[in-house]
Amino acid sequence: xxxxxxxxxxSVSDIRPLDxxxxxxxxxxxxxxxxxxxxxxxxxEVIKIExxxxxxxxxxxxxxxxxxxxxxxxxxRGKQSLTLDVKTSEGHEVLLALxxxxxxxxxxxxxxxxxxxxxxxxxxxxxxxxxxxCDISGYGNDGPYANKKAYDLLxxxxxxLVSQTGTRDTPVxxxxxxxxxxxxxYAYSNILAALLKRARSGEGSHIDVSMLExxxxxxxxxxxxALDGAEPPPRAGASHxxxxxxxxxxxxxxxSVMLGLQNEREWGLFCEQVLKQPDLIDDPRFAxxxxxxxxxxxxxxxxxxxFSTLSAEEVVARLDQAGIANAHxxxxxxxxxxxxxxxxxxxxxxxxxxxxxxxxxxxxxxxASNTVMGAIPALGEHTREILVSLGHxxxxxxxxxxxxxx
Numbered sequence: 351x352x353x354x355x356x357x358x359x360x361s362v363s364d365i366r367p368l369d370x371x372x373x374x375x376x377x378x379x380x381x382x383x384x385x386x387x388x389x390x391x392x393x394x395e396v397i398k399i400e401x402x403x404x405x406x407x408x409x410x411x412x413x414x415x416x417x418x419x420x421x422x423x424x425x426x427r428g429k430q431s432l433t434l435d436v437k438t439s440e441g442h443e444v445l446l447a448l449x450x451x452x453x454x455x456x457x458x459x460x461x462x463x464x465x466x467x468x469x470x471x472x473x474x475x476x477x478x479x480x481x482x483x484c485d486i487s488g489y490g491n492d493g494p495y496a497n498k499k500a501y502d503l504l505x506x507x508x509x510x511l512v513s514q515t516g517t518r519d520t521p522v523x524x525x526x527x528x529x530x531x532x533x534x535x536y537a538y539s540n541i542l543a544a545l546l547k548r549a550r551s552g553e554g555s556h557i558d559v560s561m562l563e564x565x566x567x568x569x570x571x572x573x574x575x576a577l578d579g580a581e582p583p584p585r586a587g588a589s590h591x592x593x594x595x596x597x598x599x600x601x602x603x604x605x606s607v608m609l610g611l612q613n614e615r616e617w618g619l620f621c622e623q624v625l626k627q628p629d630l631i632d633d634p635r636f637a638x639x640x641x642x643x644x645x646x647x648x649x650x651x652x653x654x655x656x657f658s659t660l661s662a663e664e665v666v667a668r669l670d671q672a673g674i675a676n677a678h679x680x681x682x683x684x685x686x687x688x689x690x691x692x693x694x695x696x697x698x699x700x701x702x703x704x705x706x707x708x709x710x711x712x713x714x715x716x717x718a719s720n721t722v723m724g725a726i727p728a729l730g731e732h733t734r735e736i737l738v739s740l741g742h743x744x745x746x747x748x749x750x751x752x753x754x755x756x
Contacts, residue, residue, distance in 0.1 A: 366393025371545065374448050375399065375429075375456040376436065376469070378406045380502065380527050381486045381561060382458035383425035384534030389454070389541065390428035390724060391712040397448065397736065398426065398727070402433040402754050405729040416704045418726070421527075423707060427700045428724025430732035433756050436467060440755045445469075447740050449478055454541055458486040461497040471556035481554040482544045486537050490560035500561055505529035509565035514572050517587045532564035594643040595620075598679055599653055605662035606679040609669055616674055617642075623672035624665075625656050701725035730756070 371394040375386045383398070383406070390396040400406050408421045415423040435441045449455060455474070457464050464470055464485065471483040485491055488500020506512050506523045516522035537559045544555040566573075575592075576582040588608070589597025596610040611617055617639075621630040630636060630652065635645045642649055657665055662678070669676040678684065691697060691710070695717040699706040702725060709723055733756050737747050750756045 368392040368394040368545075371395065371454065372452045373397065373454040373456060374445070374452045376464070377456060377458055379408050379458070380421060380425060380530035381533040381537070382456050383408070383422075384531060385484070385486065385537040385541070386429065386456055387425050387427060388534070388538040388712070391715065394454075396429040397732070398429040398431050399434050399436065399445070400431055400729060402435055402730070402751075402756055405431070405433065409729065415707060418702060418704055418707075423702065423726055427709060427726050429727055430736065431727035431730055432736050433730035433733050435755050438753070438755050440750060440753075442467070444737065444740065444742075446477075448736075449474065449481060452478075452481060453545070454482045454484065456484045456486065456537065456541075461487060461499065475554060475556075479554060480548060480552065482541060482548065482557065483554065484537050484541055484544075484557040484559065486533055486559050486561075488561050490563065491558050495562075502527040502529045502561070505561040505565055509562055510569055510572070511565055514569070514583065514585065514591075516585050518585050521585065528568075529561045529565045532568055533559050533561040536564045536567075592643060593639060594646050595649060595653060599650075599657055599665075601657045601660055601662040601665045603661055607657070607662050607665045607669070608677040608679055610675045611639075612675070614638075616672075619672040620674055624668045624674060625652065627652070627656075698723055703728040 368389055371389070373386055373389050373394050373396045375382060375396060376399050377383045377386060378400075386394075386396045386398070398406070404410075406422065406426075408425070409419050411419045411421050414420045434444055436445050455469070457469060459467075465473075468474075469483075471485075474481055474483060487496075488505060489495035489498055500508075503523050506529050509529065511528070512521045512523055515524060537557065540557045540559065544557060548554060572583050583591035585591065586597070590610070593611070598606045598608050600606050611620055617636070618628075618631050622628045634641070636642045636649055660668070666676055666678070680688070685691075686708070696711050697708050698711055700709045700723040707726070711717070711723075734744075734747055737756070738744075747756065
């Protein structure tokens with residue numbers, strides 16, 4: 351691996367795992383930027399190539415993060431922003447020059463675009479045999495859906511995920527871009543594996559990650575539950591489809607508590623110490639999990655009668671005392687103020703064009719006192735610096751700006 355400029359996440363005492371790794375990313379929206387941000391968090395130098403003038407369209411989704419787009423802030427810290435029209439001859443030559451000193455190319459362009467630009471693994475491998483090429487798409491590089499456009503909601507639907515979320519009457523999508531996240535994480539882990547493989551073989555690899563396959567992998571439980579044409583698990587809102595009681599329950603004062611029972615021992619403790627009704631243990635309506643699940647309406651009425659007289663904190667205290675798993679039903683403001691995240695020092699600050707913003711440290715990394723997070727880049731912030739490093743002078747750069755190359 352070649353030594354490059356400092357990257358996104360710098361530890362005071364430790365060498366970062368991906369120091370010296372250079373990543374070039376033709377990326378937009380969520381899946382590819384989320385993948386490359388994970389690499390940047392581990393120390394890789396990530397050069398994000400954006401359209402001149404407009405940049406990654408995720409920059410304009412909203413302005414909720416103090417004027418910046420929430421999705422963009424989340425997925426783009428620690429990167430360098432290079433504006434470049436890779437469809438022009440000049441832009442293509444710059445891209446090839448960058449790839450000559452790169453370890454990884456990530457792209458999630460529209461179907462077929464990378465091949466038209468000469469950026470397929472087959473086209474690049476002969477010239478750059480050590481380069482790892484990672485394609486992220488909706489459906490993969492071949493098959494009958496290869497050229498079909500795909501967005502997160504569409505893949506949630508195509509993968510069957512939407513059929514498993516929501517109420518019995520209404521299917522709903524997940525509240526976050528779960529198909530994008532799944533694809534980004536599988537791309538990230540496969541890139542790490544490809545770097546290890548190259549260290550032994552000296553050869554680059556081709557990684558083809560589809561959002562559909564990434565999401566279907568996460569659908570393993572309902573898929574096997576419905577094996578051989580069996581009925582799939584019923585939609586149960588925020589409750590569990592086959593275990594009960596398991597889900598949100600209302601407490602006094604308009605608050606809710608999430609709880610979950612896993613076995614008969616916990617059911618006994620729940621009756622004795624939480625509901626204070628030990629006679630329910632032997633009630634034939636609730637004798638097994640299957641019976642309790644079938645008698646949800648009756649059991650829910652019993653639980654509601656008890657919980658309505660208690661505050662959410664009193665319910666949580668009883669559950670904790672009994673050793674029953676539980677959680678608060680938090681809103682976003684509650685998560686920002688979560689005492690566990692604060693106690694573990696999981697929040698830090700990242701710089702941005704609008705000043706410092708809070709960010710969660712990458713899981714497994716930290717604590718905050720020992721790390722410095724990379725900034726969220728302004729559009730084209732590093733264009734001149736990168737082009738100068740490739741040997742281009744200011745006059746050339748100015749001429750290219752006039753032509754819309756950068």
